[in-house]
Amino acid sequence: MKNAVLLTGASGGIGTAFAEEFAKAGQNLILIARSTEKLADLKQRLESTYSIQAETISADLSDPAAIEQIVQFTTDRGIAIDVLVNNAGFGDFGPFADCSWEKQNEMVQVNITALIHLTRCYLKPMIERGNGKILNVASTAAFQPGPLMSVYYASKAFVLSFSEALSVELKGTGVTVTVLCPGPTKTGFEAKAELGDSGLFKNLRVAAPQDVAAFGVDRLRRGKVIAVPGFLNRLIVFVSKLSPRAVVRNFVYYLQK
Numbered sequence: 001m002k003n004a005v006l007l008t009g010a011s012g013g014i015g016t017a018f019a020e021e022f023a024k025a026g027q028n029l030i031l032i033a034r035s036t037e038k039l040a041d042l043k044q045r046l047e048s049t050y051s052i053q054a055e056t057i058s059a060d061l062s063d064p065a066a067i068e069q070i071v072q073f074t075t076d077r078g079i080a081i082d083v084l085v086n087n088a089g090f091g092d093f094g095p096f097a098d099c100s101w102e103k104q105n106e107m108v109q110v111n112i113t114a115l116i117h118l119t120r121c122y123l124k125p126m127i128e129r130g131n132g133k134i135l136n137v138a139s140t141a142a143f144q145p146g147p148l149m150s151v152y153y154a155s156k157a158f159v160l161s162f163s164e165a166l167s168v169e170l171k172g173t174g175v176t177v178t179v180l181c182p183g184p185t186k187t188g189f190e191a192k193a194e195l196g197d198s199g200l201f202k203n204l205r206v207a208a209p210q211d212v213a214a215f216g217v218d219r220l221r222r223g224k225v226i227a228v229p230g231f232l233n234r235l236i237v238f239v240s241k242l243s244p245r246a247v248v249r250n251f252v253y254y255l256q257k
């Protein structure tokens with residue numbers, strides 16, 4: 001394998017759907033997550049269905065050493081990363097005062113630190129080659145403050161802001177950055193975030209991960225900066241931009257509680 005798409009969070013949900021999209025287009029993959037068996041099954045399925053090669057790396061992205069491990073892996077094998085997909089992430093539901101500090105800290109590491117560190121590691125070689133694409137997964141949560149999921153919403157606001165800023169710095173380099181902002185999507189996210197009785201997934205339309213991934217890959221290929229899948233999600237983002245901040249934050253609380 002000489003070139004590959006490096007994809008974090010490949011073991012489930014939107015990540016597995018991304019893997020399928022890239023494999024369908026004949027692109028080799030490096031699949032990253034903690035769930036070793038799920039990655040092995042996915043590798044086997046993709047290699048036998050499509051004429052591509054896939055490698056797997058079992059890594060916990062909340063551990064800074066994981067980034068060195070990933071970079072070492074691609075450097076040792078001389079694999080050029082022409083698409084980087086920072087998809088791994090998770091949320092947590094509940095008042096901040098009662099939350100597990102360990103879980104919030106891990107969330108910041110995975111949702112923010114690993115994303116910018118991987119970007120930093122693979123961006124320079126992309127610029128030197130004069131081509132490359134980066135897809136960062138944020139959320140519609142990036143556009144509003146999120147009472148009862150305060151750290152998660154803030155982490156996605158970071159991803160959106162970072163990606164937009166980078167897209168301007170990279171003009172004329174041949175490298176593009178796309179930030180995908182899905183609304184509620186049927187994956188392992190809801191259970192992992194312990195959303196329980198929250199109205200979030202009950203009050204809004206829940207998308208299929210395949211549709212979200214296909215939309216994201218299409219916008220990535222077209223070099224779009226912000227990609228919000230679904231008309232209703234785009235409407236919510238539009239209305240929240242026009243509304244007073246106090247109204248928006250209180251509405252999100254009402255929606256989520």
Ligand SMILES: NC(=O)c1ccc[n+]([C@@H]2O[C@H](COP(=O)([O-])OP(=O)(O)OC[C@H]3O[C@@H](n4cnc5c(N)ncnc54)[C@H](OP(=O)(O)O)[C@@H]3O)[C@@H](O)[C@H]2O)c1
Pocket residue numbers: 008009010011012013014015032033034035036059060061062087088089090091110137138139140181182183184185186187188189190192
């Ligand atoms: N589902 C939604 O409603 C929704 C909406 C907007 C945005 N998003 C975003 O979409 C992205 C994908 O989430 P999803 O909905 O597909 O949820 P998911 O089904 O729970 O998948 C999350 C992926 O991230 C990986 N991951 C989590 N913690 C990790 C860690 N410490 N180290 C390495 N990998 C880790 C998981 O793999 P392992 O557990 O095997 O490590 C899994 O592959 C996330 O960034 C999420 O914030 C989701």
